[in-house]
Amino acid sequence: MTDSHQTWWSRAVFYQAYPRSFRDSNGDGVGDLDGITGELDYLAGLGVDALWLNPVMVSPMADHGYDVADPRDVDPLFGSLDALDRLVEAAHARGIKVTMDLVPNHTSSQHPWFQAALAAGPGSTQRNRYVFRDGRGDGGLHPPNNWVSVFGGPAWTRVTESDGNPGQWYLHLFDAEQPDLNWDNPEVFDDLEKTLRFWLERGVDGFRIDVAHGMSKPPGLPDMRVPDLTMLSHDEDDPRFNHDGVHDIHRSIRTVLNDHPDAVTIGEIWVFKNEDFAKYLRPDELHLGFNFRLVRAEFDADEVREAIENSLAAADLAGSPPTWTLSNHDVEREVSRYGGGPTGLARARAMALVMLALPGAVFVYNGEELGLPNVDLPDDVLQDPVWERSGHEERGRDGCRVPMPWSGDTPPFGFSSTADTWLPMPADWSTLTVEAQDGDPDSTLTLFRNAIELRHGRGELGSNVEWLDMPHGVLAFRGTDGLTCVLNTRSDPVAVPAGELLIASAPLVDGALAPAAAAWFR
CATH class of the missing domain: 3.20.20.80 (Glycosidases)
Incomplete structure (x- = not known):
């Protein structure tokens, strides 16, 4: 493999x-x-x-x-x-x-499959491609469960059957125009x-x-x-x-x-x-x-x-x-x-x-x-x-x-x-x-x-990083190839490690890394 x-x-x-x-x-x-x-x-x-x-x-x-x-x-x-x-x-x-x-x-609710499911009615092979269910309560008045849509509101919409009466409900974890497929089919x-x-x-x-x-x-x-x-x-x-x-x-x-x-x-x-x-x-x-x-x-x-x-x-x-x-x-x-x-x-x-x-x-x-x-x-x-x-x-x-x-x-x-x-x-x-x-x-x-060009020019990136000890509010890690990245989330400049400055998101301040800035060193 x-x-x-x-x-x-x-x-x-x-x-x-x-x-x-x-x-x-x-x-x-x-x-x-x-x-x-x-x-x-x-x-x-x-x-x-x-x-x-x-x-x-x-x-x-x-x-x-x-x-x-x-x-x-x-x-x-x-x-x-x-x-x-x-x-x-x-x-x-x-x-x-x-x-x-x-x-x-x-x-989409306009997909030919869903249009066929609406026309075919309960229990049909066409409806089995989606998640249709009978409602709860008298006459199926309430949705099959209490799930909500990621976009807000209920995750169920009730359809009107071909005879004009309210019928089953279909599941849509997103918009009502996005019916969920039945992956058991x-x-x-x-x-x-x-x-x-x-x-x-x-x-x-x-x-x-x-x-x-x-x-x-x-x-x-x-x-x-x-x-x-x-x-x-x-x-x-x-x-x-x-x-x-x-x-x-x-x-x-x-x-x-x-x-x-x-x-x-x-x-x-x-x-x-x-x-x-x-x-x-x-x-x-x-x-x-x-x-x-x-x-x-x-x-x-x-x-x-x-x-x-x-x-x-x-x-x-x-x-x-x-x-x-x-x-x-x-x-x-x-x-x-x-x-x-x-x-x-x-x-x-x-x-x-x-x-x-x-x-x-x-x-x-x-x-x-x-x-x-x-x-x-x-x-x-x-x-x-x-x-x-x-x-x-x-x-x-x-x-x-x-x-x-x-x-x-x-x-x-x-x-x-x-x-x-x-x-x-x-x-x-x-x-x-x-x-x-x-x-x-x-x-x-x-x-x-510049950063993407430097990234492409690096050697083996590995799959992990080595964390370096830094003052509170400062983060620093070293890659497999020896490149060190420092991030300063403090409100004052911080000293930087020794080495060649490759790139910085803001100019250094008297040799120190500015607040809200990051830089790469080698």
Whole structure:
């Protein structure tokens, strides 16, 4: 069996391109596949090894593509299969791999299977592809259990049967337009296998698996103990997720991937007990798993160290390379998470150096390399289903999905030829554009380019780090190759170790590391 620590993905820098927000090639205000293809030289210059594309399959876009109506075709909003082929070919020509999002937990309610299930009625083979149940109470008036949707509200919706009467309920852990599949039905995996092979045979290099800890549901669908949890909060006894049956599904997926030994699967795993997390990374399951501890850590030396130690321990339990990320399309951008403004940006730059110094695979979310903050959008433009399902109490994830600024002084900053972009862009982003930062030695973009170049030039990264004794509020670790990373979360400068300064997120202060800064030494 191939040593997972010697594969292309074991230390790769992945770039998450959120397609509708990366670059618009046709002037409709929404980013697309040809827009990504047109900026591959930018990504090659950044130094990334691989792309992760959020879903581009056919979808009504109730959840921006995570409600898939046809998993083996490209939605016209993003282009076509030909556009996907062009992207894969052009990326490969630059040495960049392409991975796609896979959504196996649910389909769109517009998927032909679900439409057939509604028409066929209770007890049918068509309904058995999904999780339909009779309701509780008189006339089935109440949902089958007390599960809640990750997006807010109940996880069940009642259908109107063909005779016009209220009928069964169907499960949706997310939006009502995302019915959960019944993974106890062999037909479901058979169809997923067709999807996997379809994209792999087109040259795609692997998949990020959405809600990889979902899919399998416990027998009897028992009530939740705490019926108000989201996917980002957790309860070890939450019956909606992390049921043991999910591992059989991942083993089945791996049998398909084994026919394409250079391809990778990366699971979105919101599981926080290391022993449980490691199960997903056994040799016959996923290759990599997103560990979100670093995302959840405050800008505090002790919290960051604890997150790193936990992530390394979980990966070590499975013999798998660790993964690191500070942001994605589901969480507040780190500049804002760390306090916003100049302070938040300084901390985000420092944490970028910490992340890029660690062994394993790294995931950079588009715009992170520009130091983009979250955007406080007006109510009337919010599109995330979380906003509606929470009764306008949770603003959702739109603020981290605002399009990328490329050039110019006013919106749409070169993202599109129309200012009417799918989400509005802040008027004050002119200093954050790629054009404004390109060639500026002090810019965040230059920091990322230089750090990624240094990372690629390093020798063996190993699978662990050596911690160094430092004053309270300071974190320092040494890699297998001798590179030392120091992070200062204090409010005063701190002395740095002896050695050559390779890169710093902020200038040294009389030879000392500035507050809210990180640096690499050799």
